[in-house]
Amino acid sequence: MSDTEIPESDRLGDFPHPREAAALVGQEAAERALFEAFMSGRMHHAWLLTGPKGIGKATLAYRMARFALHYGTAEAARAAGARDLNISPDEGVFHQVAAGSHPNLLTVRRPWDDKTKKLKTVIPVDEVRRIGHFFGLTATERGAWRVVIIDSADEMNANSANALLKALEEPPPNGLFLVLSHQPGQLLPTIRSRCRTLRMTPLAEGDIVSMMEPAERQAEARAKEAKRKFAMTPAAERQPIAQLAEGSAGRALSIAAGGGLGLYKELAGLLAGLPRLDIAAVHAFADKAGRKGADDAYETMIELLTHWLQRLVRTGAGLHPGPDIVAGEGAAMARLAAGGSLDRWVEVWEKINQSTARGEALNTDRKLVILNVFSMLEAAASERAGA
Template identity: 50%
Template sequence: MDDFDLENWPPRPIENTQLQGHDEAERTLLDSYNSGRLHHAWLITGPKGIGKATLAHRFARFVLANGKKDSGPSLFGDALPAVDPTSLQVEADSLVYRRIVAGGHADMLVIERRINEKTGKLKTVIDVDSVREVGSFLRLTPAEGGWRVVVIDSADEMNPNSANAVLKVLEEPPKNALLILVSHNPGRLLPTIRSRCRTLKLRPLSSDLLTGLVRTYAPDVSHEDAERLAVLSDGSIGHALGLVEEGGLELYAELLALLHTLPRLDVQALHALADKVARAGADDAFRTVTSLLRWWLERMVLTAAGKTPATSGAADDEALFMAGLASQASLDRWFLVWEKINHLVARVDGLNLDKKQIVLDAFLGIESTVQAAR
């Protein structure tokens, strides 16, 4: 972790040799490998930013470095097995690691969204052209006598044609072929894809672990603020460090201050916040504020349902404030405003909607929910 660079966050999962908080998942993969009956396809699921892709690449490196247990030296001269069979760790100075990161390992294929040559921007989906080579790649004899490995990150981004192409591979898996799919929302995948994979669900990181990781990766953040980030990020180190980078705690404080003006919002403060996050070049700030607002509304829904959700601790009376607001409208109304705002935010990029208007509509929707109950 000493070489972590917050300015270059997030690190590429294919390069990341550090993973914490998922010992049980690692043990499951290791036990399956050591049993000699490794399943040909794995679906690694869980919230964004908790290490799913890092684990996928970690396991891929292990399999390629370990090769077959009866294998001799590889074509590149590094004897196999090259790693400790009691751990998935493959060090960054290993030849296997270096060739994978450089894209030069003949038995490794990574499928991600590609750059659109016409626009120069990342495509919104993994199209069928990107996955067309998976079947033929996996059916080739492993160049180094072990496995052929494909990582798809993330499977949620496959369009219907690419998903069907992957399904064909899953239906007739080649020998010594390993397919690892990363998914933030497995419910969106074809049921037939899910049924042919062994699912490995990663859980959010514990608050204590995440607090420590934030302090390690961003040492300028105080312990108290790290604890708040751990709550706001729902156990995702990726999300927590994204909040650090974007000034998420300050934006959340502004958001809370505005909400505290309910039942009639401070219109001037609302427009100031909307202008701040909707201006050109503030895309990250917009995503941060809308994400934090949705997070807050989720807690409002839980509070209205009689639950006691964790709050950020940004204000001593935050839980009491939420309880007071929750009592002013029914659970159904709070759920409806949460659903509406999620729908609005999800449509922003696809329909090129006015971001300022989205922010205004979101807060005004909350205001109308509170006022309607009076």
């Protein structure tokens, strides 16, 4: 992305946007459900695509949008021999959707704030109200579909959620909503009730590992440069990255591109010493992950830290935390989880999430945020050791 481009809230770094992706990996069942619903001629007007971040929800939504916009009817798709939602990258509709210029497709997401020069933290109500104007326009062709993608509904505030509910209650003919949510339980029950839920599952480790193989094996020519970066991941690192990703291709992309495996090894090494910390090493780590301009490294580090804590809690609950990515980390988790309730670690997990979110909202020095996080971890480990 160039310095003059406005950042997109639903784009991961320099990697292709989901609307530019020609292929979808590991979500055959979800794609089949949408395809069969369309081909039946009884397509539900609103779908809630759920599942963890980075597993392909947005990519599937854009595949469905292209398919509906290209064919229009089940009869046309059947006559063309369509067997899935795939639309050739050579088709005009593919280019229009990839460019964000198709007149019958509207994406609702967090917008850029010219005043703060940052993306807004929520989807404001005015963004959702654009849906009414969009559906009020005459479609480019009689009977053509008009598609709205909400990415993601989790980022709406109360007013925008109510505005979406109103739009869902009054769907126009041939209007299609594709609503993405990572945490559907937090949405208004009335929004969920007006959508057909399509649950998508984390990807298999093998699917994620295959994405990190040489770019010559990849089918998407338009993603060549980004995939070249991804394919440069050393073979020895692909499996541990896939394990850290826990079924999320987006997370694997982020870890591979941002040096996340190296960060995780440093982080796990520091955490293994709890309740005692190497203060000099913690400061050096905070300097690296919290330095100005290292946005990707910081965000990846916070995500990896919460992942480590989740594994610790799973260990204490008697569940398998997964294989060691760093030698001895499983034993360290077992030691820290032993001897008492896990509530304290869950509390720390929640406080870290709150602290980092507050730090971003207040533009706090990230090094200070990281040092505060380690202080909370040290205090919790010391309490358990002294119990």
